[in-house]
Amino acid sequence: MGWIILIGILVIVVLWYVLTYNNxxxxxxxxxxxxxxxxxxxxxxxxxxxxxxxxxxxxxxHEKEIFEKLADLRARAMGAQSVKDVGETNxxxxxxxxxxxAIAENYPDLKANxxxxxxxxxxxxxxxxxxxxxxxxxxxxxxxxxxQQRIPASIVANMMxxxxxxxxxxxxxxxxxxxxxF
Amino acid sequence: MEKKTLYELQxxxxxxxxxxxxxxxxxxxxxxxxxxxxxNWGISGLILLAVFIIIYNWISYENSDKIALTSVRxxxxxxxxxxxxxxxxxxxxxxxxxxxxxxxxxxxxxxxxFATGKxxxxxxxxxxxxxxxxxxxxxxxxxxxxxxxxxxxxxxxxMTVVAIVAGLIILLRDVMFRSMWFGLGGGGRKxxxxxxxxxxxxxxxxxxxxxxxxxxxxxxxxxxxQREYLADATxxxxxxxxxxxxxxxxxxxxxxxxxxxxxxxTAHMFISNPFGHVEKLFATHPPIQQRIERLKNLTM
Numbered sequence: 001m002g003w004i005i006l007i008g009i010l011v012i013v014v015l016w017y018v019l020t021y022n023n024x025x026x027x028x029x030x031x032x033x034x035x036x037x038x039x040x041x042x043x044x045x046x047x048x049x050x051x052x053x054x055x056x057x058x059x060x061x062h063e064k065e066i067f068e069k070l071a072d073l074r075a076r077a078m079g080a081q082s083v084k085d086v087g088e089t090n091x092x093x094x095x096x097x098x099x100x101x102a103i104a105e106n107y108p109d110l111k112a113n114x115x116x117x118x119x120x121x122x123x124x125x126x127x128x129x130x131x132x133x134x135x136x137x138x139x140x141x142x143x144x145x146x147x148q149q150r151i152p153a154s155i156v157a158n159m160m161x162x163x164x165x166x167x168x169x170x171x172x173x174x175x176x177x178x179x180x181x182f
Numbered sequence: 183m184e185k186k187t188l189y190e191l192q193x194x195x196x197x198x199x200x201x202x203x204x205x206x207x208x209x210x211x212x213x214x215x216x217x218x219x220x221x222n223w224g225i226s227g228l229i230l231l232a233v234f235i236i237i238y239n240w241i242s243y244e245n246s247d248k249i250a251l252t253s254v255r256x257x258x259x260x261x262x263x264x265x266x267x268x269x270x271x272x273x274x275x276x277x278x279x280x281x282x283x284x285x286x287x288x289x290x291x292x293x294x295x296f297a298t299g300k301x302x303x304x305x306x307x308x309x310x311x312x313x314x315x316x317x318x319x320x321x322x323x324x325x326x327x328x329x330x331x332x333x334x335x336x337x338x339x340x341m342t343v344v345a346i347v348a349g350l351i352i353l354l355r356d357v358m359f360r361s362m363w364f365g366l367g368g369g370g371r372k373x374x375x376x377x378x379x380x381x382x383x384x385x386x387x388x389x390x391x392x393x394x395x396x397x398x399x400x401x402x403x404x405x406x407x408q409r410e411y412l413a414d415a416t417x418x419x420x421x422x423x424x425x426x427x428x429x430x431x432x433x434x435x436x437x438x439x440x441x442x443x444x445x446x447x448t449a450h451m452f453i454s455n456p457f458g459h460v461e462k463l464f465a466t467h468p469p470i471q472q473r474i475e476r477l478k479n480l481t482m
Binding site: 037118121122124125128129132133135136 | 265266269270272273274276277279319323421422
């Protein structure tokens with residue numbers, strides 16, 4: 001009788017281990033997929049920035065400072081390694097782009113330029129997608145990190161050598177109004 | 183008004199919907215049973231009726247999106263001509279974690295929109311040209327988020343089933359009515375062994391056939407209204423912004439002319455009622471002012 005109970009317990013433990021292991025694999029894949037989504041949109045943004053700069057330059061050549069800043073940020077963002085660095089440089093790009101579009105308000109010719117309007121829409125689109133992809137990624141990372149900390153799943157997490165994933169940083173400027181809403 | 187979280191709203195909604203679906207099925211069964219009894223079909227008739235209902239539902243379900251889109255004369259929205267619309271749909275789909283639905287446009291001055299399709303992989307979103315003209319990007323995003331919520335919450339499936347069952351019950355009533363009034367019951371007359379019992383049953387059947395469709399319409403409207411509230415809340419949650427949709431609803435509410443191409447069959451699909459004001463009991467949509475209130479009171 002004793003050995004039946006022993007085997008029973010063993011089976012339950014193995015089953016639990018397999019389920020927990022697979023759950024971690026799923027969560028990790030989902031987080032990585034979420035990051036890939038962000039990455040695609042960031043690349044698209046890096047491609048669009050030079051086009052935007054060239055278009056705006058034709059109308060507002062003397063606003064040199066912002067173009068240089070944008071080019072510099074773009075280079076830094078493309079070279080950034082950690083999630084935090086990528087996020088922070090890109091949040092700065094968001095700010096710089098806002099400035100460019102604010103400047104455009106002063107140039108009626110530029111605002112009427114079809115190419116500029118199309119670029120503006122494409123960048124807004126990319127911008128929103130980055131925000132949504134970030135939202136999705138951060139949600140998954142939160143689940144993943146929390147799952148690793150919970151007992152007894154944390155034992156499996158340790159055995160798998162899992163580490164906590166970094167959140168994509170939320171822009172401080174954006175945070176204010178969003179917090180008021182919810 | 184007390185504040186509700188999305189999750190409370192969601193469970194409450196699902197519970198109510200199931201309750202009403204059970205009621206729905208009971209009514210359908212009662213009518214079906216009476217129908218079979220009246221025409222003296224026996225067990226084979228009952229099976230035949232069930233097979234007919236299943237096939238009828240299946241065909242309607244498989245083709246529901248095509249039927250809906252054709253009936254309002256919607257056309258695919260060209261990605262170059264409708265760049266913003268296509269972009270917004272793509273963004274919100276990304277936020278909701280579903281593939282980008284097909285984007286349709288219908289030529290209609292009333293600002294309105296609907297979603298259709300049996301699952302997120304085969305879904306379409308359709309907006310009117312009036313909506314595109316009246317809304318800014320945030321408002322459009324709010325409206326699209328509402329529609330995408332319908333897709334993600336599988337409301338379209340539920341509403342299709344509900345519409346089909348409602349249609350079926352009304353069809354049965356009409357057949358029954360006609361055969362009773364004009365004596366087309368055929369074999370029906372032979373069935374009566376006990377005349378008194380038969381008369382009572384005929385009266386019950388008559389009452390059932392008058393009352394049931396009414397109840398069914400009320401249920402359908404109720405489910406539809408609940409789903410609209412939920413889609414508003416889910417939509418706001420997906421894009422983390424209830425104000426775009428609230429402001430869009432305000433503009434939609436301010437437009438009073440009815441739609442040219444809508445019909446009764448498609449009315450419950452749209453984001454706002456295409457006919458304008460309808461009595462509350464039969465309304466497929468909650469009052470816009472109430473929806474805006476609820477949106478502004480959401481906590482997430």
